[in-house]
Amino acid sequence: MKVAILFDNFGPYHLARLKAASDRCDVLAVEFGSSSAEYDWVASEASGLKRVVLNQQGSSRALDNREFSSRIETIFKDLRPDVVVVPGWGSRGALLSLLWCVRHRVPAIVMSESTAWDEKRSAVKEWIKGLIVSNFSAALVGGTPHKSYMERLGFPGDRVFLGYDAVDNSFFSEGVRSSVEGLESREEGEKVPARPYFLASARFIEKKNLPRLIRAYATYRKKLAPSTLDSRPVTPDSSWDLVLLGDGELRLELEKLRSELGLQECLRMPGFKQYAELPGFYAGAGAFIHASTTEQWGLVVNEAMASGLPVIVSNRCGCAADLVEEGGNGWTFDPTDEGRLAELMLRISSGKDEREAMGLKSLQIIEAWGPERFAGGLISAIGKAQAPLRTLPVFLLSPLVQLSLKR
Numbered sequence: 001m002k003v004a005i006l007f008d009n010f011g012p013y014h015l016a017r018l019k020a021a022s023d024r025c026d027v028l029a030v031e032f033g034s035s036s037a038e039y040d041w042v043a044s045e046a047s048g049l050k051r052v053v054l055n056q057q058g059s060s061r062a063l064d065n066r067e068f069s070s071r072i073e074t075i076f077k078d079l080r081p082d083v084v085v086v087p088g089w090g091s092r093g094a095l096l097s098l099l100w101c102v103r104h105r106v107p108a109i110v111m112s113e114s115t116a117w118d119e120k121r122s123a124v125k126e127w128i129k130g131l132i133v134s135n136f137s138a139a140l141v142g143g144t145p146h147k148s149y150m151e152r153l154g155f156p157g158d159r160v161f162l163g164y165d166a167v168d169n170s171f172f173s174e175g176v177r178s179s180v181e182g183l184e185s186r187e188e189g190e191k192v193p194a195r196p197y198f199l200a201s202a203r204f205i206e207k208k209n210l211p212r213l214i215r216a217y218a219t220y221r222k223k224l225a226p227s228t229l230d231s232r233p234v235t236p237d238s239s240w241d242l243v244l245l246g247d248g249e250l251r252l253e254l255e256k257l258r259s260e261l262g263l264q265e266c267l268r269m270p271g272f273k274q275y276a277e278l279p280g281f282y283a284g285a286g287a288f289i290h291a292s293t294t295e296q297w298g299l300v301v302n303e304a305m306a307s308g309l310p311v312i313v314s315n316r317c318g319c320a321a322d323l324v325e326e327g328g329n330g331w332t333f334d335p336t337d338e339g340r341l342a343e344l345m346l347r348i349s350s351g352k353d354e355r356e357a358m359g360l361k362s363l364q365i366i367e368a369w370g371p372e373r374f375a376g377g378l379i380s381a382i383g384k385a386q387a388p389l390r391t392l393p394v395f396l397l398s399p400l401v402q403l404s405l406k407r
Contacts, residue, residue, distance in 0.1 A: 020371035163377030175279025196286025204248030
């Protein structure tokens, strides 16, 4: 059976999943564009995979709707897939691919990490979305909140499987073991401190909630008072630094906030780092923080857990329900509560034994959420897809797709 798996652009996460799936079925990897409009990834090798790219000259956004649709028609006509696995239902590539599947009576499986709360919802849009989603034969989603949302849209729960959001766990666990603490970044003047530090990794955009994270960190430093840390007094000089990986439109604003709060010497911002550089940063960290006000999943939490770190995760992240065991491998928190985040930072930095136990628990939990789970969930979804759901007639689905493309 030929299974076409579609993504907008192949980053390291996607390739890990595709390679795991290719061990279980005949995978045809379809990439809409050779570069990403959101992530400055170095082009990834896909050795051993049958790979096709719609736009080999850049992002898929460079193609207009007519050209995009024409290239999908050409590629699928050549590949003749038995099943098509589609990334979501809101993008142009997803909608046009689904329409092709309905026209040619090919089962379609949706991959989704949407939750009920990651965006504002309107009754009309949810009704339209439910009609579109009903044309898929099965679903592969991130975790339990994502399955619940599919069911809320009217999709049968017995056709929804978990495991979509996975990273290459072994890459991080093995990379951390071979890394040396205190590595210098490649950015001149920005060094990774030798002692444990808080680590965060995110695009510098509004939903990542980085100003609150920085203010919570400033509060954490102020909270340090004479107490004990491994039987020694805690002083501002022995507090953890914060290393914030990433880049984006808010960088100047964050740098200004860093200066206003007097954190120039303890808040490091080394910039965006490529995949191969990440284990070195995880290796020196004492804990990982993800503070987003809304996040469909949060794959950086997977990375941190595979690196053996305790995690402090916003309860608005889709991964929190399945990956964070309260008090076991970390904690969740309200992303608007800077005081609570500061308290959790103080707690995790002052308990070495607890921190080590939490890191081990992270490894145990994330072991069940690697690429193999993606492959297993996909195989289960393919099995269900062989008994198709009732789909809308093309003459009804096509106007819905065109309406969605105009939004």
